Amino acid sequence: MQLLNIGYDAFVSKSMIVLIVSIGSSGVKRFKEEAKANGRLIDATHGHKARAIIVTSNDNVILSAVATNTLRDRNLKKKD
Numbered sequence: 001m002q003l004l005n006i007g008y009d010a011f012v013s014k015s016m017i018v019l020i021v022s023i024g025s026s027g028v029k030r031f032k033e034e035a036k037a038n039g040r041l042i043d044a045t046h047g048h049k050a051r052a053i054i055v056t057s058n059d060n061v062i063l064s065a066v067a068t069n070t071l072r073d074r075n076l077k078k079k080d
Contacts, residue, residue, distance in 0.1 A: 001013055001014075001015070002014040002015070004017065004071065004074055004075050005066075005074060006044055006052075006054065006062065006064040006066055006071065007044065007045070007046075007048075007064055007065050007066040008044065008045075008046040008048075008065065010044040010064075012054060012056065012062060014075060015057075016056045016057050016058065017054060017055075017056060017057075017075070018055045018056060018057050019053075019054070019055040020052055020053070020054050020055075020068055020071050020072065020075075021052065021053050021055075021068065022051065022052055022053075022067070022068040023050050023051060023052065023053060023063075028053060031053070031061070032050075032053060032061065032063070035060075035061035040059055040060050040061050041060075041061050041062075041063065042060055042061065042062045042063070043063045044062055044063060044064055044065075045063050045064065045065040046065070048065035049065060050063040050064065050065060051064065051065055051066060051067045051068070052064045052066060052067060052068045052071055054071070
């Protein structure tokens with residue numbers, strides 16, 4: 001199983017990731033609030049500003065303080 005470091009010693013299984021989006025638009029913010037209201041929001045920012053939202057295959061929504069470009073680069077990185 002390959003894990004993606006989403007910051008502050010938090011990891012997500014790469015195979016579970018469906019979508020990574022940046023926070024900014026009102027639609028994404030509404031999506032985050034809906035997930036919070038439904039108990040599906042996981043805050044992995046450790047008090048820092050959320051920069052990305054990760055949606056998993058089991059419908060969890062994870063907040064990350066790491067930028068979407070950095071997460072994308074980490075996800076694409078191959079391990080030897």
